[in-house]
Amino acid sequence: MELKIGLIGCGTVGTGLLEILDKKREYLRDTFDFEARLVAVTDKLKGSVCIPEGIDIKKLLDLLHQGERIDAYHGEVGSHEAIDALDLIEKCEADVIAELTYTDIKTAEPATSYIKKAFRSGKHVVSSNKGPAALHYHELKKMADNNNLFFRIEGTVMSGTPVFSLFENGLVGNEVRAVQGILNGTTNFILTRMEQDSMDYADALKLAQELGYAEADPTADVEGYDAVAKIVILSNVLLDGNISPADVRREGITALSKDQVLAARAEGFRYKLIAQARKAGRRVEASVSPRKLPLSDPLAGIMGAHNALTFDLDLMGKITIQGAGAGKIETGYSILSDILAIHSRLRR
Amino acid sequence: MELKIGLIGCGTVGTGLLEILDKKREYLRDTFDFEARLVAVTDKLKGSVCIPEGIDIKKLLDLLHQGERIDAYHGEVGSHEAIDALDLIEKCEADVIAELTYTDIKTAEPATSYIKKAFRSGKHVVSSNKGPAALHYHELKKMADNNNLFFRIEGTVMSGTPVFSLFENGLVGNEVRAVQGILNGTTNFILTRMEQDSMDYADALKLAQELGYAEADPTADVEGYDAVAKIVILSNVLLDGNISPADVRREGITALSKDQVLAARAEGFRYKLIAQARKAGRRVEASVSPRKLPLSDPLAGIMGAHNALTFDLDLMGKITIQGAGAGKIETGYSILSDILAIHSRLRR
Numbered sequence: 243m244e245l246k247i248g249l250i251g252c253g254t255v256g257t258g259l260l261e262i263l264d265k266k267r268e269y270l271r272d273t274f275d276f277e278a279r280l281v282a283v284t285d286k287l288k289g290s291v292c293i294p295e296g297i298d299i300k301k302l303l304d305l306l307h308q309g310e311r312i313d314a315y316h317g318e319v320g321s322h323e324a325i326d327a328l329d330l331i332e333k334c335e336a337d338v339i340a341e342l343t344y345t346d347i348k349t350a351e352p353a354t355s356y357i358k359k360a361f362r363s364g365k366h367v368v369s370s371n372k373g374p375a376a377l378h379y380h381e382l383k384k385m386a387d388n389n390n391l392f393f394r395i396e397g398t399v400m401s402g403t404p405v406f407s408l409f410e411n412g413l414v415g416n417e418v419r420a421v422q423g424i425l426n427g428t429t430n431f432i433l434t435r436m437e438q439d440s441m442d443y444a445d446a447l448k449l450a451q452e453l454g455y456a457e458a459d460p461t462a463d464v465e466g467y468d469a470v471a472k473i474v475i476l477s478n479v480l481l482d483g484n485i486s487p488a489d490v491r492r493e494g495i496t497a498l499s500k501d502q503v504l505a506a507r508a509e510g511f512r513y514k515l516i517a518q519a520r521k522a523g524r525r526v527e528a529s530v531s532p533r534k535l536p537l538s539d540p541l542a543g544i545m546g547a548h549n550a551l552t553f554d555l556d557l558m559g560k561i562t563i564q565g566a567g568a569g570k571i572e573t574g575y576s577i578l579s580d581i582l583a584i585h586s587r588l589r590r
Numbered sequence: 591m592e593l594k595i596g597l598i599g600c601g602t603v604g605t606g607l608l609e610i611l612d613k614k615r616e617y618l619r620d621t622f623d624f625e626a627r628l629v630a631v632t633d634k635l636k637g638s639v640c641i642p643e644g645i646d647i648k649k650l651l652d653l654l655h656q657g658e659r660i661d662a663y664h665g666e667v668g669s670h671e672a673i674d675a676l677d678l679i680e681k682c683e684a685d686v687i688a689e690l691t692y693t694d695i696k697t698a699e700p701a702t703s704y705i706k707k708a709f710r711s712g713k714h715v716v717s718s719n720k721g722p723a724a725l726h727y728h729e730l731k732k733m734a735d736n737n738n739l740f741f742r743i744e745g746t747v748m749s750g751t752p753v754f755s756l757f758e759n760g761l762v763g764n765e766v767r768a769v770q771g772i773l774n775g776t777t778n779f780i781l782t783r784m785e786q787d788s789m790d791y792a793d794a795l796k797l798a799q800e801l802g803y804a805e806a807d808p809t810a811d812v813e814g815y816d817a818v819a820k821i822v823i824l825s826n827v828l829l830d831g832n833i834s835p836a837d838v839r840r841e842g843i844t845a846l847s848k849d850q851v852l853a854a855r856a857e858g859f860r861y862k863l864i865a866q867a868r869k870a871g872r873r874v875e876a877s878v879s880p881r882k883l884p885l886s887d888p889l890a891g892i893m894g895a896h897n898a899l900t901f902d903l904d905l906m907g908k909i910t911i912q913g914a915g916a917g918k919i920e921t922g923y924s925i926l927s928d929i930l931a932i933h934s935r936l937r938r
Binding site (some may be wrong): 262264269270274379396402404407408410411412413415416417536538540542543545547557558559560561562563564565567571575578579580582583586587590 | 600610614617618622665744750751752755756758759760761762763764865885886888890891899905908909910911912913914919920923927928930931934935938
């Protein structure tokens with residue numbers, strides 16, 4: 243069965259998805275009877291292309307890898323009118339819109355408008371964007387449900403390491419009492435270097451920036467805002483919560499000194515930036531803060547840029563999953579896994 | 591939607607399943623539109639009951655908890671003719687047979703005959719029995735496929751901690767290059783006690799037996815046979831292998847001394863009984879043996895009776911899941927999760 247896909251945003255995640263679709267085309271067709279027809283791609287910085295009969299993914303990837311604009315697909319750069327993303331979402335013939343634009347955690351725009359437009363024009367949405375999922379999950383999910391559409395967001399937390407899919411399939415029937423995780427790879431990398439190489443915070447941050455783990459302005463990571471967005475999403479999706487980022491007690495790692503980290507280690511503990519949420523009666527209480535974990539805690543062993551999440555469940559007790567928390571192919575994969583989940587549900 | 595369930599074998603796992611079905615009846619109905627109608631239960635030691643209109647689960651659990659026979663459900667112990675399990679499987683009106691009899695890893699009987707009988711009479715099978723899955727997976731799966739039936743075996747590896755469901759949903763589209771895991775809780779408990787309490791192997795084994803983690807004859811666990819069965823199942827289900835237990839290089843933990851365990855620890859390593867399988871061309875190579883892992887390995891941190899499995903994947907790299915590897919409710923849950931997976935596929 244063929245699914246027609248439209249990409250809104252074509253940076254790292256979109257490129258990763260296209261690389262996987264290109265590499266795995268035959269395997270996906272033979273194993274799952276899945277064919278992706280790419281009908282539209284738009285990116286604020288790179289332009290757009292929209293072809294109902296299907297875009298040649300290899301040809302588009304060649305352009306992207308050469309740093310060319312998406313417009314250049316037709317061979318005549320600049321000759322095409324700029325296409326408005328909202329118009330494209332409405333008019334393209336996609337079954338599924340992959341919303342992969344940049345996260346704005348304060349406004350969740352323009353992503354939220356894109357997602358609503360997709361639902362209004364009868365299209366499923368998969369998204370790795372933390373803004374809409376953290377600020378408007380219930381509203382968007384309801385809109386999808388009311389229109390008999392899917393809204394899937396695996397990539398918003400731990401990239402392609404399955405969290406939502408793991409729960410809705412492998413842990414179905416359990417009640418989630420709490421979740422606790424290391425959800426930000428940048429801060430975990432910094433804390434790992436501070437402990438293992440006795441680095442000061444500032445030096446470890448600089449190294450993270452040099453290696454591409456941290457951005458020039460590292461605030462979203464080191465002050466905990468990124469982890470806050472993720473714990474809000476987990477709270478609202480897995481714990482039936484209805485909280486927003488302002489409800490989360492937040493403390494970053496910037497006040498943590500090398501001496502504290504090394505002293506903890508000498509006592510058999512390890513500092514981690516822990517995001518957690520738990521049910522407290524009908525409410526959900528969530529926080530992000532550095533915590534001293536005993537080394538026996540499953541989260542204490544998560545080093546470098548890896549992520550992990552522990553579910554505390556009424557039937558299964560504690561289940562922990564760990565894996566990549568970022569990466570081009572890994573986050574691209576999260577989008578594919580959501581598309582395949584839709585494909586599998588539509589096929590039956 | 592209602593599913594009619596027949597239980598073949600009603601020991602710990604069956605009782606765990608019944609306890610969950612009793613406790614979660616309303617939740618499962620309201621959340622998943624799932625109703626379980628228990629139509630038959632048979633156990634070699636406890637007798638049988640078969641009621642097409644449905645067995646009262648609470649009433650049956652009361653009998654089981656009081657140590658009564660299943661026959662006593664009708665109030666007249668011994669007044670009913672013994673029912674042959676094969677007959678019951680054929681004649682009862684179950685949609686799904688839960689095959690929960692004792693594992694015989696040498697013959698896989700009588701479980702394999704039960705499963706074949708179920709398929710021949712048009713019934714889906716869920717099973718936590720390692721015998722049929724380790725010795726006859728491909729044959730049974732083909733038989734199920736040819737009859738448009740499901741054969742699900744989540745509980746055979748790591749009890750209810752999702753392994754097969756995790757892969758078929760959350761990691762769909764990845765190729766598994768290798769798996770590596772701690773799949774036997776008894777030996778992991780023994781190794782943990784040897785290291786943490788400086789116990790000799792014999793003393794740690796005795797403690798495991800006192801606490802109910804090890805059987806009076808511990809051979810299947812400590813000599814690695816249980817882990818061999820599990821790595822064979824993983825090889826054949828996840829790595830497209832076609833191997834049998836005799837193909838697995840096997841070494842147990844009985845030759846491991848306290849001194850070796852403590853010396854490894856002093857060097858920053860930890861002994862674990864590791865089951866692993868990897869693709870080597872078109873073949874799968876599998877082994878079970880004690881290995882010295884660096885403490886940074888995700889499996890090195892798995893202590894006590896817990897289990898864990900690392901998937902090595904072409905797209906997602908390494909993903910590790912850890913959780914319970916045994917337990918009444920946990921293994922009972924594995925059966926429920928397979929039944930819910932069938933329910934969800936039949937509903938659509």
